[in-house]
Amino acid sequence: MIIRGDEPEQIALLKKLYPKGNYFMQGDEAIAYGAIFAGCRFYAGYPITPASEIAETMARELPKVRGYYIQMEDEIGSIAAIIGASWTGLKSMTATSGPGFSLMQENLGYAIMTETPIVVVDVQRSGPSTGQATKGAQGDFFQARWGTHGDHPIVALSPISVEDSFWETIRAFNISEKLRIPVVLLADGVIGHTREQIRIPDPEEVEIVYRKLPKNDEEAKYPFGDVDGSLIPPMPLFGHGYFTHVTGSTHKETGLRDVYTPEVHIKLVNRLHKKIEKHEKEIEKWKEYFTDDMEILVISWGVSARPSLGAVLKAREEGIKVGLFIPKTVHPFPGKKVKELAKKVRAILVPEMNLGQLILEVQRYVNDDVILKGINKIGGVPLTVEEILREIRGV
C-alpha cells in the first residue's frame, strides 16, 4: 500500500519542476508550493478572495506531480471532497477565506470526529460578513478554535511571512498526518497577497510525515481504537478490503455507531483531546526575541508579528527593555510558556488586526498585576511599526 506523493520518483520530479533557489512569489503561492512539497496530491476548493491564488496555483501545478485539482460547487462540498479523498490515501487540502471557512465548519467537526488528516487554509479577510472582502485581517482566531460544534481539539498554525507560509504549510500536513486531525492554517490576506523572496529547498531537506497505516488485519479492525498506546489509531484506507465503517456519529473503536452508551462517547471524545494534549510539545512552536532581560512583552501573531518585531527592535535602540513572543502554533496555545514569560514583566502588549482576540487567550495566563493592553487596528490596513512603537513607549 502506498500513499500518493510518497513515491521515490516524486523527489526527482520536484527537483526538476522546482529547482532549489530563490523565488519571488505571493504568500498564497507559497502555501500551494508548500502543500506540494508536503505531498499534497488532492485539492478541492471554491474561489474566494484573497485565497483564490492558492487554487489557481494548485490547478496549474498539481497535474505536473500527478495530483488532482477539482473546483467544487461550494466550500461545503470542497471540504467534504478532501475528507473523502483522504480516506483513499491522498494527502488533501482546501483553502478559503472567512465566509467559506464558516461554511466548512460542520465538516471540519466531521474530520475531527472521524480523525481524518486534512489541511484547511483560511486566508483571513476583513469581516464580519462580506466586510472588506479584499482586505486582510486577523478576525478568525476563535473561528478556527471554536467554529465547529461540540467538545473538540483543533490545531491551528499561523505564518508570519511568505517563506514562513511555505514551511508552516508543510508543518500543517505533518501534524495532520501524524495525529490524524484536521489542521487549520490561519493565514491572512496581507501575507497572502504580499510578494517577496523565498528560498525553495531541495525536497530532501524537507521532513515529510505520512500517516500510520495498519500493520495487519487485526489493527485495521480498530480504526478508532488505541491499538498501540499512542492514542493515534492507524488509518485503514478505503479500497484495501478492510470493510471500514466511518461515521461522524459517536462510534466504538470498530467504527460502528453507538450514540446511546455514555461511556463510548466519553472515551472517544476524551481520546481525541488526549492525543493532542500528549503531543502538545511537538505541536507548539513559537519565536522569542529579547525575553531574557525584558520588562515589557509584546505578544503578536501572523501578519502583525512583523511590524511588532520592527517596533521591538527600534524600542531596544531607544533602550526600552522590551521582548517579543510570536506563537506560530496558535491552537493549542502555548499558554505555559506565556505564563512563564508573563511573570517577568510589568506590561504585555498584544498587537493584532482585530478588536482583540488573541489577547483573550493571553489573558488566561497573565496575573492581574500585569498591565495587559491590546494594540488593535481594523479597516484592512496592517499595523505599522510606528503605531506599535508608540504604545511600547507609552506603557
Added chain:
Amino acid sequence: MAKEIYTKYKMAKYLRKEALPTALCPGCGGGTVLNAFANAIDQLKIDPRDLVVVSGIGCSAWIASPYFLADTLHTTHGRAIAFATGVKVGLPDKKVVVISGDGDLAGIGGNHLIHAARRNIDITVILVNNFIYGMTGGQVAPTTPFGAKTTTTPYRNIEHPLNIAEVVAEAGASYVARWTTAHVYQLIESIKKALQVKGFSLVEVISQCPVQFGRRNKMKEPAEMLRWFLKNSIPISKAKNMSKEELEGKFVIGEFVNRQRPEFTEELNKLIEEVAEHFGLGGKNAD
C-alpha cells in the same frame, strides 16, 4: 429469532451482521432497496472489496451504511455526493455508490446532486424518495406531493415537488432511471445498469414510508402505499404522449437517459498524462 432470519437470507453474506437488526421501521421500503442493491451486486459478481458506499443523514442513509459489508462512509447531512467525489478521484477503479434519501440528496444536498451530474463523475446514486423527512419525525420534503399533509404542513403542502430524475437527467447524468419499491425486478436491473455505466448514474426509488407519510395521508398500511404506487405508475414511453395535467400526481417510471459522455475521473487522469507529456515529466508511476 432474528438470527435465524438473516442467516437464512441469501444476501446475508453482504451484510455487516454486528450492525443488525436494522433500525428501519416495519413496512419501510428501505429493506426492499437494500435487498435490490445486494442482489444487483450479487448478480454482477462485484467483490464488495471493490465497493465504497457513501451516505448522508436520514433513514435511507442507513440502508447500506452501516448495513452493507464494504468500506462505508456515513457523512454529514446532504454532503454524501461531495464526499463520494473525493473517494472516486482517489479510487477511480472502485465502484463508488451513494445511497441516501430525498431530503438528504435533493433537499439540503441538491447543489451537489446537480453538479456531480454535470461533472459526470462515475458515481452511482440510489436516491430513496419517500416524500418525507422520516427520521426527524415527518416534516415536509422537497418531494412531498402538492396538497399532502406532514408535521410541518399540517393543513396541506402548498409547495410543488421536485422532479428529481428529470432534473438530474437534464443536468447531464449518463444514466437516470426511476422505479418504485413495487417494481423490484426492474429496480435490480436498473441498479445493475447504473453500476456498469461509465459516468454519473441515478436510480430514483419511490419508496413507502407508512409511518411518517402514509399514516398522515390515509395510507397507514405499507400495502396501501404499494398499491398507490402501482395504480399511479406510468411507463415513460406512455408518459411521453401525455399532457402535464394528465401526469399530475403520477409516477413516471423507467429509464430517462442512458448515454455516453466524457467521464470526470477519466478526463482528470487523461489531463494529468497530457500535462506530464507536455512538460516532459516522464511516464506513469508504478502502483
